[in-house]
Amino acid sequence: MILRFICIFAVFVFATLLHWVFVDIFSPLDINVGVMLVFALITAARAGRAAAYTFAFFCGLFLDFFANAMFGGYALVFTLAVFAFHKIENKIDFSGSGPQIVLTCLINMAATLAYGFLGKIFTGVFLWQGFVSFLVGSIITGLLMPVTYPLAVKYIAIRSREGK
Amino acid sequence: MQKDKSKKKTGNYESIYVRWLPAFYGLLALLVIVLPLQKPVNSARAVLSYVFIPQLRAANAVVGYLDGTGDAVKNLINAAAENNALKDEIARLRIDNAQTEALRGENERLSIILNIARQTKWSGIWAKIAYREPSRRSMVIADKGSYDGVELRAPVIGVDDGVVGLLGKVIEVTPNTSKILLSTDDDFFVTAFLDQSRIECLAAGSGRGGMAAKYIPLETQITKGEKVYTSVSSALFPDGVLIGSLAAYGVRDEKDAVFISPPIKLAVDPLGVKEVLILAPIPSGGTEQGVSAAAQTAQKGGKK
Numbered sequence: 296m297i298l299r300f301i302c303i304f305a306v307f308v309f310a311t312l313l314h315w316v317f318v319d320i321f322s323p324l325d326i327n328v329g330v331m332l333v334f335a336l337i338t339a340a341r342a343g344r345a346a347a348y349t350f351a352f353f354c355g356l357f358l359d360f361f362a363n364a365m366f367g368g369y370a371l372v373f374t375l376a377v378f379a380f381h382k383i384e385n386k387i388d389f390s391g392s393g394p395q396i397v398l399t400c401l402i403n404m405a406a407t408l409a410y411g412f413l414g415k416i417f418t419g420v421f422l423w424q425g426f427v428s429f430l431v432g433s434i435i436t437g438l439l440m441p442v443t444y445p446l447a448v449k450y451i452a453i454r455s456r457e458g459k
Numbered sequence: 460m461q462k463d464k465s466k467k468k469t470g471n472y473e474s475i476y477v478r479w480l481p482a483f484y485g486l487l488a489l490l491v492i493v494l495p496l497q498k499p500v501n502s503a504r505a506v507l508s509y510v511f512i513p514q515l516r517a518a519n520a521v522v523g524y525l526d527g528t529g530d531a532v533k534n535l536i537n538a539a540a541e542n543n544a545l546k547d548e549i550a551r552l553r554i555d556n557a558q559t560e561a562l563r564g565e566n567e568r569l570s571i572i573l574n575i576a577r578q579t580k581w582s583g584i585w586a587k588i589a590y591r592e593p594s595r596r597s598m599v600i601a602d603k604g605s606y607d608g609v610e611l612r613a614p615v616i617g618v619d620d621g622v623v624g625l626l627g628k629v630i631e632v633t634p635n636t637s638k639i640l641l642s643t644d645d646d647f648f649v650t651a652f653l654d655q656s657r658i659e660c661l662a663a664g665s666g667r668g669g670m671a672a673k674y675i676p677l678e679t680q681i682t683k684g685e686k687v688y689t690s691v692s693s694a695l696f697p698d699g700v701l702i703g704s705l706a707a708y709g710v711r712d713e714k715d716a717v718f719i720s721p722p723i724k725l726a727v728d729p730l731g732v733k734e735v736l737i738l739a740p741i742p743s744g745g746t747e748q749g750v751s752a753a754a755q756t757a758q759k760g761g762k763k
Contacts, residue, residue: 308514315518315590322591323730344477352484359491360504360511361590363598363630363638367491374484417492 310334329403329436339377351377392441400437519589583738597644604635617732624726641729650693654686670723
């Protein structure tokens, strides 16, 4: 149990470091890459549901902590993203690169729109970074999944959940 | 048999617990969104800062170190040639410095004679940009915090290609970091002064990566490219900080408005700047919002 927690925490730390690197590269281009969402989905696919929801919530909280609008918005969106992922994961083969790219890209788009709508509801402003970020950011996020997924599974030791 | 039953029972409890987990986290997130300023939420943020900020600082330090390695090697190779050039430069600057000192003395004497309030020297804390908020281009986090003397509402200026200009203000301070609201945010206002037209206006962030000079009377003869500085009547910012230059003549705010709002070409690109100078906040005076409200009232009056 403790080892499992340490593994998940190590994944979280790795995700935050990778997120920072992507922010450093893509932020000047005004593109938002969903690195934390990628790791939340990997955990959702490989770890138990309890771990996945907790991981997604804290990934969202991490982004909220550094954002200056709507603390808790990303946490809610990521929780909903993992919930949606669990609802559809039995209908697709998430181990293949193709489905990984498409599904991650679509979930990132849905998460971006959901965050925007949440902003409209709670702050009165639709939190939107533009179509370029929406499209290019989602595509990069999708392409990131097949690269990160085997790394996370092999080297960061997210073990497949028992009795899936 | 009994063991199997108890295992099944535990499994059922686990299943119910997992089934309600998304609802629990969803409600928790909603609660946090709805009550962002409540004490428990602020306490949670304070605890989270101890978990998240060390990672951020570590990543920033590693990337900064790696980023500088190539330059360090190149500099080492060119060191001898640069050393000679710098010696010449120092000699030249010594002469310039002596002249500057003489001019400063003369300036002070004249200021006393003419009874002009002297401009205070800008001093503050140099900090590096450690994080940029990716979803909104209006906020950055600097790697210096309250331990280094950074205070809330402190003005921040940046240097871009040798040009010093306004960057934003500190809106949140933790012991080791500070959150800076950039001048391009639509919540950012500063009382400004047009260099050639000699009138005051309100420089406001457009929220789309730029700023605009608001509440300039319609009949004012403004010049494209004229410099915009922070005004002496600014409550938060020292006067004379370059904001940028007028990028166009400007259009009316509304069809029957009595003001124009020309866009400002910023002196310092907030997305490109890597090092900033965080100044000490100005202790007294009104607020920029107060100036904004007064100008808005004036606009309403003008419309009537």
